[in-house]
Amino acid sequence: MASSNRARVGHSDVRELRGPLLVLGDTEGVGWDEFATVDVEGSAQRHGLVLEVDGDETTLQVLEGTEGMALGGVEVRFSGRPLAVPVGTGWLGRVCNGRGEPLDGGPPVTAETSSPVSGWPLNPVYREPPQDPVITGISVVDALTTLVRGQKLPIFSIPGLPHLTLATQIAAQATVSSGRAFRVVFAAMGMTHADIAYIRDRLEERSAAGELVLLLNAADDPVIERILTPRIALTIAESLAYDDGSDVLVVMSDMTSYAEAVREVSAARREIPARRGYPGYLYSDLATLYERCGRVRGREGSVTVVPVLTMPAGDITHPVPDLTGYITEGQVVLDGDIDARGIYPPVDVLSSLSRLMRSGAGRGRTREDHLDVAAQILSAMARARSAAELAELVGAAALSETDKAYIEFRTVVERELLNQGRDELRTLEQTLGLAWQALSLLPRRELTMLSGEFLDRYLP
Structure with missing residues (x-):
């Protein structure tokens, strides 16, 4: 009852607009990560998430951005709960933007249950080791860096290489031999409209078969949406896997665009930057995404994650690939020299590794040899x-x-x-x-x- 009363109370003491952030005064009892609606005079309703609470002052990140907003004429209502999305099989076959709003002309996705996009921490005691292969139909991956059900295996690339082509090919072709339903959730972040058109066209067959969820965040969409996109994708995947018993593959491209969005919000919050301007908590932020994959004791399904990231100037020591390498279980590295020789996919097999390959390949899983x-x-x-x-x-x-x-x-x-x-x-x-x-x-x-x-x- 308290949260519903608070949802009807409007707060209008806007003290500062800073990039995508709105600083609101005279607030009490507001919680971190709480969802809010933002009514702007003469404009469509916007939405926000509580980023920071300091005394009676609350900082929100506005999902649609603060463009066109002024200190007056703004009213904020807090919901009393974190941002949640409906979960279930209703997402299958749908094409949505990075916030989960339909782009395919269909109605909004609805369901009887919803889950917070931040997910639930999983007790490591209940984790089962990844096992059994995910067959991608791509020789270099299947033969030398086998993807295992429940693994997180990133693709490291350089701008200009066909990493998006490889990611969509994996999403279009991947299968498992477990006998369970296989689903794919594709989260695109910071894409050009040409790339988005390519993704939709390449994955149309899997989408029409009701096996695919597409979340597409364009480069000209709000930065905050880019931070939400992988979280919504993983929330949908967890429901399909652990509630419906499906094996789910989550492809996330491009995680460098995601990290740039985290850096932009950090700069707006005036936080002290760490390596190359990224916040010091980038490692834990990436870990909250990557660690949401795996298998759970007593549940049939699994979540397998393939993040794609571009290394600026091909620098594998850049914070995004460097930190990703610490968290994930191997990497597939694309190389410009191999690409120049006309080889697709241009994978450098001596720099690539799947640390869990022995859990998913060999006798009884792929082939004895x-x-x-x-x-x-x-x-x-x-x-x-x-x-x-x-x-x-x-x-x-x-x-x-x-x-x-x-x-x-x-x-x-x-x-x-x-x-x-x-x-x-x-x-x-x-x-x-x-x-x-x-x-x-x-x-x-x-x-x-x-x-x-x-x-x-x-x-x-």
Whole structure:
């Protein structure tokens, strides 16, 4: 009753407008993260979240921004609860903006239950280890950096590389063999309208099948919306996974745009900046998103997260990829030199890693030879890189026959195994077949990571 009374009480003592922030005085009993409606004279109603409470002064972040607002003519009503969104299967097949408002011409999403977008902290005791593969149909991922159900595996890229193409291909093609329903939630942040059109077109088939939720935040949408988009996406995913028993893949692109939004709000709050102007709490902020994935004891479903982020100037020590690497379980790194050779996806396999691959690949999960084949290919690729560097120093003619075989091996791996069409779906059998074809170029004595049984059975 107290919260409903407060919802009818309007507060109009606006003391400051600062970027996307509104500072309101003469407020009592307001809680952190509380949701509010903002009535602006002569304008549409806006919405806000409580960011800070200091005595009788409350700072709100206005979701639609404060443009066109003045200190007078504004009335704020607090709801007495955090921002929540309806949850359930009603989101499937829908296309919405970053705040969850429809862009597809349909009615607003409704449901009998709602959940706070900030999520609920999960007791680690109830976490189950990630296991079983998510097959993406992309050879380099499935063979060498296998994505595991319940894992968080980011894609590190550079502006200008086809990371969005790779992310949408994963979202369009990914499947699991668990027998449960498989759903995809795609959260786009800071996208151009051309990119948004591409995402909608590429994922139309999965959306029409009722397996996809699209949340699209454009670059010209309010900054605060960008902070909400991944939280709404994960709230929807948690409901589909833990309440409805589905396996859910959440693709979030671009997390660098998200971090820029966090930095902008931090600057508006006049907080002391840390590395490169980002707030000191960026690590914990990213962790509150990434750690919302996984499997829960006693629940059937799972949430798997693939964040995509661009590294400014290709700097992997930049705060966003650096902190992401501490939280997540590996990374898929895209490389400009490989892209220049016309290879898609341009993954640098020697910089990429899936730390949970052994939990999702091998006997009983993918194929008995999978882990040994992956180890042998990565070892051979490292040897081939050394041989190529030696050839640059002394000339290819001075190399041994074995080194020449390794250089040819790398060429075939990049051209046949790693390179594939942007809408090409490969089965795991096809992928491992291509891997064995490439390994057949090396002398058998070099294949020290593969058992004689596997060599006799699979080597062409």
